[in-house]
Amino acid sequence: MTAHSFAAADLGASSGRVILGTLADGRFKLDEVTRFVNGPLTLSDGIHWDAEELFARIRAGINEAIRRSGGLSGVGVDTWGVDYGRLDANGRLIEKPFHYRDSRTDSVPDRLFATLGADVLYSRAGLQVMPFNTIFQLIADQDRWDEVARVLLLPDLFGYWLSGRQVAEVTIASTGGLLDVATRQWSAETCAHLAASYGVPVPRVLPELVEPGTILGDSSPGVLDQPTPVIAVGSHDTASAVASIPATSPDFAFISSGTWSLVGLELPSPVLTEASRAENFTNELGVDGTTRYLKNVMGLWVLSESLRTWQGRGLEVELLSLLEAAAQRPGMACVVDMNDERLLPPGDMPARLQAMAAETGQQLDGDPATITRCILDSLALAYRIAIRRACELADREVRVVHVVGGGSQNRMLCQLTADATGLPVVAGPSEGTALGSLLVQARAAGALSGDLTELRAVSIASSELVDYRPGGLIPAEQWDAAERRLAR
Structure with a gap:
């Protein structure tokens, strides 16, 4: 060839x-x-x-x-x-x-x-x-x-x-x-x-x-x-990322994980109901006439901005060692709402997280590993809530969660996501956005043919994927309790 x-x-x-x-x-x-x-x-x-x-x-x-x-x-x-x-x-x-x-x-x-x-x-x-x-x-x-x-x-x-x-x-x-x-x-x-x-x-x-x-x-x-x-191409990065999802059937949820986390479903048409509006879900267009029905969750921006704050204070913190230390902290000790708009602008992210924890009767100390654990647990909880609600609003069932983008390499977050959703998680490709762009280009140029299913078969052949199963870190009842804690 x-x-x-x-x-x-x-x-x-x-x-x-x-x-x-x-x-x-x-x-x-x-x-x-x-x-x-x-x-x-x-x-x-x-x-x-x-x-x-x-x-x-x-x-x-x-x-x-x-x-x-x-x-x-x-x-x-x-x-x-x-x-x-x-x-x-x-x-x-x-x-x-x-x-x-x-x-x-x-x-x-x-x-x-x-x-x-x-x-x-x-x-x-x-x-x-x-x-x-x-x-x-x-x-x-x-x-x-x-x-x-x-x-x-x-x-x-x-x-x-x-x-x-x-x-x-x-x-x-x-x-x-x-x-x-x-x-x-x-x-x-x-x-x-x-x-x-x-x-x-x-x-x-x-x-x-x-x-x-x-x-x-x-x-x-x-x-x-x-x-x-x-x-x-799918010029919105999430559109390209979703085009690369290594799915073999339509019953999947996706998380395009990076600075932002885009969490949702791929649908044949938009969901424009009043219930969907009330839940603040978005309908973005995808490749081949599809709709990406999703919610924007604040994403790993919160962690990277916290890291920048700590380093600006002269603390010697590095991402990989921080993740290793966070894995040793108790799970679900503190969770916050990752859709809070206070997390949007640059600034002192750790202080904002501590203030948000206090508002819900929780205590979050200033230890970077503890705050990192709070961020990861809170992200997984936000994914759980968003996927479940998207399925309800779109009248869909899903059997697997695909995580693409840089966040697919965060093993702890992927395992927490499997635990939180109760669904198997397939992580990868990490360069899903670039791969989705390449797939659309190749088809336009005549080097590939077929629909999204056929493009995704090429994605599967091109990717190293990692599977995560529920039950590895935190049992379901703890996620239920954390969700009730935020709802109060």
Whole structure:
């Protein structure tokens, strides 16, 4: 079989990487070409992303992949959701894109819901209300709209800089609140409302929508060392991660585990009921017409920000040794609500966790290993609650939980997840997002064929998977008691 090479640029909120994927004999071999730190840029007007610097890293990584492979059959870019760049008529950024953790949107949801009912918006967008959703960010951007010719979500911005084509890929567009998720098209009513009520010219500045697997064209002259097809993948990182899930049947739940934990189900259509809205579940679009029905849980961001705080105080703490020490602490001694918005911004995370514990009558001392154990137990508890409720709201049963992304390598968290849910957990692939991007690219380029089931067979052949069974650490009655403790 002829080998084909592709490059996946996968950007998370704390790091980015370019992965070279070589497809031969029905499996991908992955090689990390480059990895780089990503993080917020604090300027006088708030927190931003340095998009130009990120693109320079992406471009350098793709060029290195070209050198290693001798030529690529495609390249795709995925990122986190919601954030965007505003371009002028010449295609130039008018400011560095804002970071979703910036506080400028804190009061915006209430402002919008005073003129457009939350139930009405949910019936169209099916989106979990989080203060940083694109729709709220657009309202917060009250100036310079006369200069703006186009708004591009971040992976689409990088795709434009690669290919010269301005589009909106549907999986990333579905994170924003402007889409009608039932039709997979922009909601004309929502867009017109933002223009009429807030002066945001959404109908004028949004690009055409495309589905995952759309070939945007060859890279623009001079951008890459060789002309290379640029392919719109599942441009929201979770969409690509879910495409790579090594499932053999549809009765699974997933956790895309990284800075955020995206916990939910893959469905053929969205769930837009009032009960779903009340539970703040989100409907994001996936590859091949699917819907990712999920809840955003704060994720390993809470641990990484705690680690940063401790190290800033001069404590000699390192992640692996911290996890080993946490495993020796009593399980379920303290749990907190990992959906609490106080855990969203940067800052002194250990102090926030201690305050939240005290509010529920628990005591959490300042020992880093004890706090780490609290974070891991609380994450697993949040997964248990989210999966059970998603199944109830969607009228589905699941038999296995698939954990993909960097968190799949956290053995303790995976075992806790099996115990909490009472379901077997399959961990891997750890580079699921990159692999999902590569699978969609390969099919678009004609190197693979078939539906998601057939793509996932290639994922299984390409991955090292680890199985976890319930009952390893904490019995079911302790999870029940912890859940009741938080409910009080």
